[in-house]
Amino acid sequence: MSALRIEELVRRVGRERLAVLDGVSLEVAAGNVAVVLGPSGSGKSTLLRCLAGLEPFDAGRVALGALEVSPARHAVLLGRVGLVFQSMELFPHLSVLENCTLAPRLRGEAEPEREARAWLERLGLADREEAWPQSLSGGEKQRVAIARALSCHPSALLWDEPTSALDPERKREVAAHVEAVRSRGIPQVVVTHDAELSGALEADRYRLGDGRLTRLANGAG
Amino acid sequence: MSVSALLASVALAAAPSELRWGADAEGGAPYIFEQPPGHLRGFEVELAELLARRLGRSARHVQGPFAELLPLLERGDVDVVINGIEATEDRARAFALTRPYWAGPERLTVRRDDPAAPATLGDLRGRRVGTLPGTLAERMLRAAGADVRTYDGGQEDPYRDLALGRTDAVLLDAPIALYYGERPELTTVPQGFGELRYAVVARASDRALRDALDDALASLVQDGSLPALLQRWGLWTDASARVLGVTAPPGGPSGELERWRARSGDGVWAVGAGPVLRAIGRGAAVTLAISVAAMGLAVMLGAVLALARVYGPRPLAAMALGYVELFRGTPLLLQLIVVYYGLPELGVRLSPWVAGWLALGLNYAAAEAENDRAGLLAVPRSQMDAARVLGLGRWQAVRHVVAPQAMRVALPPVTNDFIALLKDSSLVSVVTVTELTKTYGTLAAATRDHLGLGLLVGAVYLLLGLPFARLSRWVERRLAAHLEVSR
Numbered sequence: 001m002s003a004l005r006i007e008e009l010v011r012r013v014g015r016e017r018l019a020v021l022d023g024v025s026l027e028v029a030a031g032n033v034a035v036v037l038g039p040s041g042s043g044k045s046t047l048l049r050c051l052a053g054l055e056p057f058d059a060g061r062v063a064l065g066a067l068e069v070s071p072a073r074h075a076v077l078l079g080r081v082g083l084v085f086q087s088m089e090l091f092p093h094l095s096v097l098e099n100c101t102l103a104p105r106l107r108g109e110a111e112p113e114r115e116a117r118a119w120l121e122r123l124g125l126a127d128r129e130e131a132w133p134q135s136l137s138g139g140e141k142q143r144v145a146i147a148r149a150l151s152c153h154p155s156a157l158l159w160d161e162p163t164s165a166l167d168p169e170r171k172r173e174v175a176a177h178v179e180a181v182r183s184r185g186i187p188q189v190v191v192t193h194d195a196e197l198s199g200a201l202e203a204d205r206y207r208l209g210d211g212r213l214t215r216l217a218n219g220a221g
Numbered sequence: 222m223s224v225s226a227l228l229a230s231v232a233l234a235a236a237p238s239e240l241r242w243g244a245d246a247e248g249g250a251p252y253i254f255e256q257p258p259g260h261l262r263g264f265e266v267e268l269a270e271l272l273a274r275r276l277g278r279s280a281r282h283v284q285g286p287f288a289e290l291l292p293l294l295e296r297g298d299v300d301v302v303i304n305g306i307e308a309t310e311d312r313a314r315a316f317a318l319t320r321p322y323w324a325g326p327e328r329l330t331v332r333r334d335d336p337a338a339p340a341t342l343g344d345l346r347g348r349r350v351g352t353l354p355g356t357l358a359e360r361m362l363r364a365a366g367a368d369v370r371t372y373d374g375g376q377e378d379p380y381r382d383l384a385l386g387r388t389d390a391v392l393l394d395a396p397i398a399l400y401y402g403e404r405p406e407l408t409t410v411p412q413g414f415g416e417l418r419y420a421v422v423a424r425a426s427d428r429a430l431r432d433a434l435d436d437a438l439a440s441l442v443q444d445g446s447l448p449a450l451l452q453r454w455g456l457w458t459d460a461s462a463r464v465l466g467v468t469a470p471p472g473g474p475s476g477e478l479e480r481w482r483a484r485s486g487d488g489v490w491a492v493g494a495g496p497v498l499r500a501i502g503r504g505a506a507v508t509l510a511i512s513v514a515a516m517g518l519a520v521m522l523g524a525v526l527a528l529a530r531v532y533g534p535r536p537l538a539a540m541a542l543g544y545v546e547l548f549r550g551t552p553l554l555l556q557l558i559v560v561y562y563g564l565p566e567l568g569v570r571l572s573p574w575v576a577g578w579l580a581l582g583l584n585y586a587a588a589e590a591e592n593d594r595a596g597l598l599a600v601p602r603s604q605m606d607a608a609r610v611l612g613l614g615r616w617q618a619v620r621h622v623v624a625p626q627a628m629r630v631a632l633p634p635v636t637n638d639f640i641a642l643l644k645d646s647s648l649v650s651v652v653t654v655t656e657l658t659k660t661y662g663t664l665a666a667a668t669r670d671h672l673g674l675g676l677l678v679g680a681v682y683l684l685l686g687l688p689f690a691r692l693s694r695w696v697e698r699r700l701a702a703h704l705e706v707s708r
Contacts, residue, residue, distance in 0.1 A: 052610050079612020089607035093625045093703050102621060103611035132703040152611050 002065025004028045004051075004081075004156040004187040009060035011046055020046045021057070022211030028156070028187035028204075033178060035198045036191045037216070038208035044191040047208065048158045051189065053077030064155040079103070082149030082157040086164055088141045090133035096120065096144050097129040100151040112151070119147035122180065139170040146177055150184075157181055159190040163197050175200040240273040240280050243299035245287040247659065249376045249666035250400040250481055251454045252305050253282075256667045257493070258500035264454040264477070265303045268322060271446060272303075272421070275437035285653045288355075288373070291316070292562045293653065294424060296570070301423050301434070305394065307357055308420035317431035319421040320438055323451060324460035326413025327358045328398035330391045332383060333408050339390050340410055348389040351379035357417045358392040375666045376401045383407060396456055400481060416460050442467060453477050497664065497674075504660030505681050511577055511656065512643045512685075518582030519642070520635065523589025530590065531597045532619060541590065548587035554648050556580045561652040577649030585642050592634045596627030629700040636693035640686040657681060 004027070011021040020043040028034045038044050049055040051062060053074055062069045062077065069076050091099050100116035109115075120126055123143040133141060142162065149157060159178070163171040174197055181188060192198060198205060205216040244253045244265060253263035261282060273280035285293045290302045294316070308318050331338035339345050345367040352358040354371035362369045370388055372378040379391045384406050391402065394417060398409050421438075423431045441447040448471040451457045455478030457471060529541035548556065560583075561576040571579065600623045608618035647658035655663070661678040665671045 049606075054606050054609060078609050081610070083607075083610045085603065085607060087603060089601075089603050091604065091607070091622055091626075093629075093700075103608075103613055106613060106617055106621065134703060148611065 002155055002187075003030055003032075003063075004189070005061075005063040006051070007061045007063070009047075009050060009057050009062065011043075011050055011055065011057045013046075019211050021050065023060070024208075024211070024213045026189075026206065026213055028189060030187055031182050031185045033182060033188045033190060033201055033203035035201060035203045035205045036189060036208055036213070037193060037198060037205065039193070042208045043211060044208055045160060048083060048160050048189070048191055050074065051077065051156070051158055052081045052083045053079075054083075067155075079107075079152065080155050082152060082154035084142065084145050084149055084157070084159045084162060086161040088133075088145045088165070090136075090141055090144055090148070092133050094133075095129065096125060096131050096133065096136070099133065099144055100148045103148075103152050107152075115153070116147065116151040119150050120144075123147055123177070137170075138166050139173060142166065142170075142174075143177070146181070150181065154186065157186050157188045159188065159192070161192055161194075162190065163192065163194045171197065172200070238278050240269070240276060240278040240301065241283050241299045242269045242273075242280060243283045243285045243290045243293050243302045244269075244304035245290065246282075246284055247375055247662040247666050248287050248304060251396050251456065251477065254667040255500070255663050256484075257496040258664055258667070259496055259503075262477075264450060264456060265305070267450055268447070269303050271441055271450070272434060272437050275440060276433055283653065284655050284659075286651050286659075289558075289562070289651055289653075291422065294422060296562060296565050297424075298573075298653065300427070300430060301421050303421050305396070305419050306422050308418045309357075312422065315425060317423040317425050317428050319423070319431055319434045321418035321420050321464045322438055322447065323396075323456060323458075324416060324418040324464040325395040325456070325458035326460065327361060327392050327415050327417065328395045328402070328413055329410040330380065330383065330393075330398055330402040330407050331389070331410065332386070333406055335389065337389075341412075342414055345390065345392075349387070351382055351388040351391045352393055353379070353397075356394070357415060358394065361415055362392055375662060377666060377669060377671070380404060380407060381671075395458065396454075399455060399478070403482070418460075418464060445471065449473065455479075500660055500664060501657070501678060501681060504655065504657035504678075505685060507654060508643065508646050508657040508682075509685055511574070511581065511649060511654065512639070512646045514578050515581035515585060515646070516639050516642055518578065519585035519589045519638075522582065522586035524593050526586060526590035527593030527597060528619065530594055532615065545587045545590050548584050549591075553580065553584045553645055554651070556584055557648055557651060573649070573652045573654045576652050577646075577654050581642060581646060581649065584645075585638060588638050589635065592631045592638070593627065596629070596631030597623060599630045600626045625700075629697070632693060632697055632700065636690055639689050643686055644682065 006024060006026040009021050009024040010019060012019050024047060026034060036044055036047065046055065050057045053076065056074045057071050059071060064080055091102065094102060097113065097116060097120070100120065101112040104112035104115065120129060123146060125140065125143055125147065128136065128140060133144065136144065162174045178188060178190060178201055190201065206213045207216055246253050246255055246261065251263055252265045253261060256262050269280040283299045287304065290304055293299050294302050308321055312318060329339065339348055342361065342365045345362060345365045348367055349370060350362050350367040351370045351372060352362060354373065359369060359371060376397045379393065380401050382388050383391050384404055392414070395413060402409050421434050423434065438447065442465045448457065448465065448467050451461060452471040452473055453476050455475035462470060526541045526544060529537045533541065557577065557580040560580045561571065564571065604622055604626070605618050608622040613621065646656055649656055650659035657678060661674055665674050668674070
């Protein structure tokens with residue numbers, strides 16, 4: 001399995017060309033987890049959007065294993081990096097299973113249902129395949145979002161504030177999901193300000209501030 | 222249906238053995254009217270047949286709205302217009318006019334119980350007087366300083382308003398006064414005013430046809446068939462005798478006029494329900510066919526325009542916006558007339574069906590584009606992001622994720638628009654397509670039953686629209702299925 005490597009990533013926005021990310025570097029080995037902490041507005045979401053290919057960056061490099069992505073080619077990352085959105089963003093007009101199979105099916109995969117069903121089963125959603133997203137609980141929605149991302153065989157998985165939309169008793173399950181993905185050898189980046197989640201994960205911890213990423217000593221955060 | 226009508230109109234342009242004559246059957250008696258529905262009658266119907274026979278051709282009537290008959294002639298949809306067209310100097314310069322086939326005065330009709338009823342042109346100053354637009358009568362009324370009210374809807378309307386006291390008098394051609402001005406509460410002043418002459422109109426470039434028609438008219442006068450025809454319809458006048466050069470009046474009964482008098486007041490059902498319902502059914506089928514076809518075009522083009530506006534590159538989005546503003550900001554009637562009568566100047570000659578379909582479809586596409594745009598904008602941007610992160614291309618994301626969700630927002634107004642289009646389709650009668658409203662006008666002019674027919678035709682419009690309203694509710698429910706909590 002391949003590692004996720006970020007080198008001196010710079011992202012400027014607005015007319016002032018303000019650097020939201022001002023030389024961010026990070027390396028997450030296969031099967032490792034990086035937790036990124038930081039106050040709101042510190043650029044955590046921008047970092048995830050750049051890594052997922054949704055936003056361009058101005059300088060630096062993102063590498064997925066042997067694949068090196070330069071600023072001009074950021075869109076190459078689309079479809080290669082999974083992202084579990086804070087708001088899940090399930091497709092409301094598709095069933096749970098269809099949510100997971102849409103992208104593989106459009107990519108022309110031979111058996112899009114197989115991988116999707118395997119993930120849904122592993123995440124305890126086997127009996128919810130035919131349900132509409134609207135009918136799911138918050139925790140179920142998140143598990144569908146995870147299954148949907150993993151059904152596309154991503155080279156890395158990003159989490160945007162995974163506990164913020166959940167009931168307190170469900171928050172604890174997130175760490176278990178992260179561990180389940182780790183077992184597949186996929187590098188993960190978890191952006192959160194939830195100290196409890198951060199503490200529950202065996203991970204390298206970083207703080208994003210002033211556009212830069214600082215590694216925290218173990219146990220901090 | 223539209224395809225066969227289209228082919229028919231193409232075929233018709235190529236048939237030289239026909240004399241295609243334009244006239245508006247909604248205008249009414251004694252010129253041309255339907256009695257029973259579907260069967261044309263009138264002294265000009267008979268005249269057209271006599272003339273065609275003399276030319277060795279067969280007469281073929283082409284229906285067009287009165288105001289558009291001369292444009293239809295210029296466009297080449299008809300060879301001649303025979304519809305009480307007054308021979309004026311202006312027209313003689315623009316067209317090839319034959320010798321007159323009828324001449325007579327304008328007649329003044331007033332209310333019997335009106336003590337101040339005008340009796341001369343001089344009395345009309347400042348009085349409310351009804352007439353038809355663009356006629357000699359209108360010019361005479363303006364010269365007399367009358368407060369002129371013109372009517373586009375047919376020959377009956379001015380007399381109806383006079384009887385209701387909305388006007389003080391009606392000045393119109395003697396034949397119209399004779400056939401529509403005779404009501405118990407009205408009386409026509411014995412003295413006539415001015416003199417007008419009806420002539421057959423051909424294109425200015427078609428002098429050979431005009432000359433042949435002149436010869437035909439001369440022979441119809443000579444063998445007495447034209448005077449006899451006018452006499453049967455009660456239209457023989459001293460002025461006609463003079464301009465036709467006939468010294469001995471034809472004599473004999475005015476059978477057609479008597480028949481009209483006997484029938485008026487019978488109402489629409491006197492001829493039996495079958496012909497009326499068949500005519501309305503035909504009109505309804507035309508209305509439905511052109512509306513469905515136009516809505517299909519509008520929905521498809523509207524979707525393309527909305528996608529161009531929301532997701533297209535800037536020049537494309539600007540073009541789509543320009544399209545929407547242009548077609549939303551100008552009247553549908555204007556667009557229809559430009560498409561049908563204007564485009565031939567650029568060498569684009571569309572058949573009536575295609576022109577009507579295109580104008581309605583292009584116009585409603587602007588409305589559909591706005592609906593669809595509202596639908597697309599109602600879907601959160603993050604849905605697009607989620608689709609893109611999964612590796613869907615931009616268009617795949619629009620097609621499989623954004624558009625299906627947008628549809629639920631865009632659909633209810635689409636049904637509304639379809640019902641509006643169903644009603645607006647009545648405008649295609651200006652390009653000679655006889656749909657439901659035109660059918661109503663024609664039936665009403667012949668039977669003089671405006672209220673009963675109006676209610677009936679209104680009910681037919683409702684029946685046409687209702688299934689679509691139901692269909693839309695069903696589709697809406699299906700599209701909203703995912704919002705119900707259990708499946």
